[in-house]
Amino acid sequence: MLGISRKKTGWIGIDVGTSHVKVAQVVESNKRWHLAAAAIVPRSLVWDHAQSGKYNETRDEIATAADLRRYLVGKNAAAVLPMTICQTHQVDGALSLATNQQGKLRQLVEAATCQTAEHLQCAAWHAETLDQGTSPVKTNVISVPQVWTDNLAQEISSLGWNCRTIDAAPLALARAVSLALSRKSKDIWAALDWGYSQATICVVQNRRAVYVRPLKDCGFKHILQAITSELDIDHNQAVQLFEEHDLSAAEGDQRAQVILASISGPLAKLEFEIRRTMSHLQTQRRQIVPQGVYMFGGG
Secondary structure, X not given: XXXXXXXXXXXXXXXXXXXXXXXXXXXXXXXXXXXXEEEEEEOOOOOOOHHHOOOOOOHXXXXXXXXXXXXXXXXXXXXXXXXXXXXXXXXXXXXXXXXXXXXXXXXXXXXXXXXXXXXXEEEEEEEEOHHHOOOOOEEEEEEEEHHHHHHHHHHHHHOOOEEEEEEOHHHHHHHHHHHHOOOOOOOOEEEEEEOOOOEEEXXXXXXXXXXXXXXXXXXXHHHHHHHHHHHOOOHHHHHHHHHHOOHHHOOOOHHXXXXXXXXXXXXXXXXXXXXXXXXXXHHHOHHHOOOOXXXXXXX
């Protein structure tokens, strides 16, 4: 007897980046997830000043990606904002996440930054819990200007989709890493989100982003800037070089070797920050030292 294959379709996912907007949807079949549709749309103008507090529109890029609508199923959507406009903090102690009051979270952010947080939208999740035997218990708090969440939700709704949630990038990265692991896996991995404006590293344990750290001055834009400066070409030509040459197999490819030489500085900076992060974990948080790294983002 032939069994009937049951399929489960995920929400429409929208990754709002500072240089590109990505839209995708996955389908679960036979207990495995498969990419059903995807689009990557470059911005007409890169967000170089995303932290200025002013909202930068995304509707046109999402609308362009929505041309895939005939391949997308349903109207429920979830979005992720870039880490460059977010702030993350880790506080000692456990919050009651069942109540998760915005007022309490804003107070924690204000205590950490000595700045008002009235304009921020906040979320929190436990980093290390009592059943892991850690002391003290820690909680992660992430915040983003509410003008961004409100406007993005409105833009998504104007395209006919239901914006069910605007997620924090660390939580999305943790779920992405978990999809690559077996359901019973207890392994600890890191996720490196090499975004255009900012690189962020997260440690994932028990499907949770237990540690989050932005890597200073390590965004992928520094790689492109090094190429444009060293080779005297423009941004689009630098991107084209990456598309045409495999830098992981540069031997025998003279142009690839030239590209590698031109980006040695930014790569060394990225390596230094990753090693610095791992050194900190080895000395301060040995219970969450990752065994490897999954890479995400434009890089």
